[in-house]
Amino acid sequence: MSVQNVLQTIKENNVEFVDFRFVDLSGKAHHITLPAGEVDEDTFVNGVAFDGSSIPGFRGIEESDMVMMPDTEATYIDPFTSHVTMIVMCNIFTPEGERYERDPRSIAQKAEEYLQTTGIGTAAFFAPESEFFVxxxxxxxxxxxxxxxxxxSEEAAWNTGRKEEGGNLGFKIRQKGGYVPVAPADTQQDLRSEICRLLEESGIRVERHHHEVATAGQAEINFRFDSLTKTADNLMKYKYIVHNTARQYGKVATFMPKPLFGDNGSGMHVHQSIFDGDTPLFYEKGGYANLSETALYYIGGILRHAPALIALTNPSSNSFKRLVPGYEAPVNLVFSKGNRSAAVRIPVAAVTPKGCRIEFRTPDSTANPYLAFAAMLLAGLDGIKNKIDPRALGYGPLDKNIYDLSDEEKKEIRSVPASLEEALDALEADCDFLLQGDVFTKEFIDNYLAFKRAEAKSVAIRVHPHEYSLYFDC
Structure with a gap:
């Protein structure tokens, strides 16, 4: 969309305000709003200034001036504001007109540009399944x-005996019993449908929605795949609409990976594939799960670099409350067709050549999508360039329920890091694949490690309530 088309859309929709947004290191959106009358062609040429020193992980106060440069291809009308407001996603630039190397959205775009220089393919497509609780x-x-x-939650298993409801009507979701029940057990059908309606109005093609496994209102909504940066934009839009629709219903939504003890957590399984023009590069009829050698090498790169990747795809201390054996948590660094206990699953049901893809099941929604998708692509491309064969390295295929294996068999399977600190150590030791094409810089990675180590330490030094249960009477 051209600048003129955006300005025309503002006029045709009687837009009163234009909301310029960018994303910080943690994946949180920030915004500055201008009256529509103050937005013209110069706004899109010169950008919108902001204070980078007030954004954690960005710049010091001595070099705080930064610029949001609007992307005319990433706009939509905010469905929640009383005054008609257009949202515009932005990249971050320095006052000198250079891409800011810590801007997550620019890193995602550089990853797409790098793919095109490799000669491997022309586009990478991503589709996240981002689960949440209400x-x-x-x-x-x-x-x-x-x-x-x-x-x-009114649905929670622990509320079967609650009296405060003014007459308990039962039909609570049992622990680990929430996968696709109908009403009245599923109380959130209308809420999810309203979220879907707003997603489609904002330009996202919704494929389906349903209740998820855990008690207490776990949900999943799937939207259509798109190219890397567009999918990251769509995920930011998705989370914004989920959070605010829940608020309108008098509820609260969270994408926290493990908000409940003893039940399934929320993941963000990421489907991905590469095309060369209109040709899918991951399909080869007759191969394992109809995968091409290119796809297998891509899987090899993902699994080889998984410990380091996880510092970007699961970047919270809470991520590792989910990444434990059981609860369908994908902690095992193997690949398999249709097997949800493997870190990499190859969907095989109703899959066409163009739909042939791999699914990395480890990530969760605390990830910054721009950084996580870019890192996954770079790991996969490293696998293709260096012909990293996952079969030769002992990463599978393993077509068994891994949780049912004997202890001796499990010893042969590598696992994800056990903590955020371990993942950060792995990233520090294995980051060269991220430096390909100058997509990530060493300065960015060093800054990211320091930022996340401080976050991990802030959790580690605090007293945990369960420690009182264990140790107070010592």
Missing amino acids: FDDVRYESGQNTSFYSVD
């Missing part, structure tokens, strides 16, 4: 002398 109440506190959290 609660009716959430409270938490972390201070010097207190630490707790409490969440509640």
Whole structure:
């Protein structure tokens, strides 16, 4: 869309305000809003200034001036504002007109540009399955002398005996019993349908929605794949619409990987493939799961670099409360067709040549999608360039339920890092694949490691409530 087309859309839709947005290191969106009358061609040429020193992980106060450069291909009308508002995604530039090397969205675009220079393919496509919980109440506190959290849901298994409902009507979701039940057990059909309606109005093609496995309102909505940066944009839009629709319904949505103890967590399984023009490069009839050698090498790159990747795809301490054996958590660094206990699954049901893809099941939605998708692509491309064969390295295929294997058999299977600190150590030791094509820079990775190590330490030094249960009477 040209600048003139955007300005015409503003006029035709009686837009009152234009909301310019960018994404920080953690994947959170920030915005500055201009009255529509202040937005003209110069706005798209010169950008919108902001203070980079106020954004964690960006710049120091001595070099704080930064510029948001609007992307005319990434606009939509905000469905939640009382005044008609157009949202415009932006890249971040320095005052000198250079791409800011810590801008996640620019890194995603550089990854796409790098793919085209390799001669391997012309486009990489991504489709995340970003799960979330919808609660009716959430409270938490972390201070010097207190630490707790409490969440509640009208669907939760622990509420079968609750009296406060004014007549308990039952039909609660059992623990690990929430996969696709109908109403009245599933109380959130209308909420998810409204989210889907708003997603489609905003330009996202929704494929399906359903209740997920856990009790207490776990949900999943799947939207159509797209190219790397566009999919990351769509995921930011998706999370914004989920959060705000839940708020309109008097509820609260969270993409936190493990908000509940003892039940399934929320993942972000990421489907991905590469095309050369209109030709799918991952399909070869008769191969294992109809995969081409290119696809197998891509898998090899993902699994070879998985410990380092996880620092970007699962970048929170809470991520590793989900990444434990059981609960369908994909902790095993193997690949397999149709097997949800493997880190890399190859979907085989109703798959066409153009739909042939691999699914990396380890990530979760604490990931910054621009960084995570870019890192996965670079790992896969490294596998293709260096012909990293996952079969030769002991990564499978393994077409068994891994959780049912004997202890001796499990010893042969490599696992994901056990903590955020371990993942960060792996990234520090194995980051060269991210430097290909100058997509990531060493300065960015060093800054990211320092940023995340400080976050991990802030959790590690705090007293955990369960420690009182274990040790107070020592």
